[in-house]
Amino acid sequence: MKRPIARPTATANAPGTDPALRTPRAFAPTAVELTGSDFDPAPDETLLAPPPRPMGWLGRLAWTSGGVLLSAALGLAADRLIRDLFAANPWLGWLGLGVLAAFLVAVLALAVREVFALRRLLVLDALRRDAALTTLDNDQQRGRHVVDKLVAIYGDRPDQARARQTVIDHLPHLFDGHEIIALAERSLMAPLDARAKALTAASARRVALVTAVSPRALIDIAFVLYESVRLAGAIAALYGARPGLFGFWRLTGAVLTHLAVTGGLVLTDGLVEQLVGQGLAAKLSARLGEGVVNGLMTVRVGIAAMRVVRPLPFETQPQPVVRDFIPELTKLATDSAKTT
Template structure:
């Protein structure tokens, strides 16, 4: 049995809908408009790393005179001790004299090491400024000098041997000085940047965990300071600075100056909410929230250390930002939240 089909009796009743003709604008009727873009505020992360402020002549005079007085006092005390030992037993006097000579030798060696450490730290900053100037001038001769200094810095690094070889082979075929600097940044700085980011992420995770589980606020402060100093020294050694005790203090001062310029000491609640996700910040405990904030501060210290000791400016490589480490701290926060449940 066939399915019934309705058919119209009068074919004249079937009307087709009128077809729509394609429309087009005349050339003279088109009005070209430009897209309006709102100017965005510059990211504070793009500031150049400030150089450590040098001490004035009055400060140098005060520290020099104080050091001279302390040295004279220590010298007189050692001289009196050696004379007393000679009066009691001659062999004790000679033993004390030999120990004093070893002490003076050790102090001289430490002073030389500290001086070299400070010089290396200053050399990296000067090299960064010279590399920036070489990129702007685009002179091959200036770029060759920069590459030579980089070769000297990383000559004793086995992990940089392949990158140095590639740089030496490819830079000879380039005529532009800026392109040579860019190649050096891609070959030498890119792997070091990745390792510095990994060190910063690991340090931030440790700070967040310790802060979340520590029973005293004093422990939190001490561990954050210790981890920040340790992270700054590790990043400086990674880029070739190897600062000593005095160099570490200068590096800490430069990092604090960078954070002060870029507003790194300001952390808002919106940044924490961005870190831990929508609505999750309200569910976190106070200790876990403090761990997140301390972890963010450690991240800022690591980023500042990278920009202070990096021998080349950020041109071809992306500058590190706090949001690059959000995933690591978010995983730590979620893991600890799940463990508490």
């Protein structure tokens, strides 16, 4: 059997063919209509939580005076206690003095750790702002400064060793600020984003399952709060924040501010329409439906924590949205309904 051969039906010199008719022509549109996307528009950067404003002089005065008074009261109480112990028995006084010294050393160590934790959060916030300005102004020097700080932050992370080496190898060949930030985001942030999404999905699954089987609404609320706090701390540690007590309160305030600015459970993402459109309201029981909703609330907390703590803005990587987690939650709910 012979192989098929394609033969032209007309040649350049064939009669009836006009070369002028075969040349490409350009057409100018008479009207242009701009239409918006119906599915998951890119979140506006202005909806992100604004940086916290510095405390005014009145607030600083109140906190300083209150701290001085509290320190004086605690110092006088400790002095009175040690004097009473020495008056009762000398060895009790020395024992109390040693315990007081150990307490002061522990408090000092905790204070130093809290200062470093707050400083790390401030450094990540500053890096995010500098990266946004670098992309806007295409500043090469600022971009290299941001990348150097990121490499230093993740310098002791074995899981980021290959990503750091990739950035270090390619950085000398880049001359545009936005390309430098894009390289850092693709190499350093993309693996962390995937792990943060996995943490968020796992936490949402736990919330959905506990809500479906718990007998009391109070248990649901307590577990949702526990998982939200735990998830925010895990995502912050993943991106390198490692918040302490006061740092965690600051992180919680930033996450709540972000949720308030972006509208809480965001009906703008079309969650209710999707759930009703898929017929889940008729397929799932009331408890499973509540589990899905509570899981979506946990997803919102995880997404807010990612946007607040992430040291680089989302430029080349897709921003996480609630819609990405709906199929997994609905599948979990339907599987639970089939087993029960």
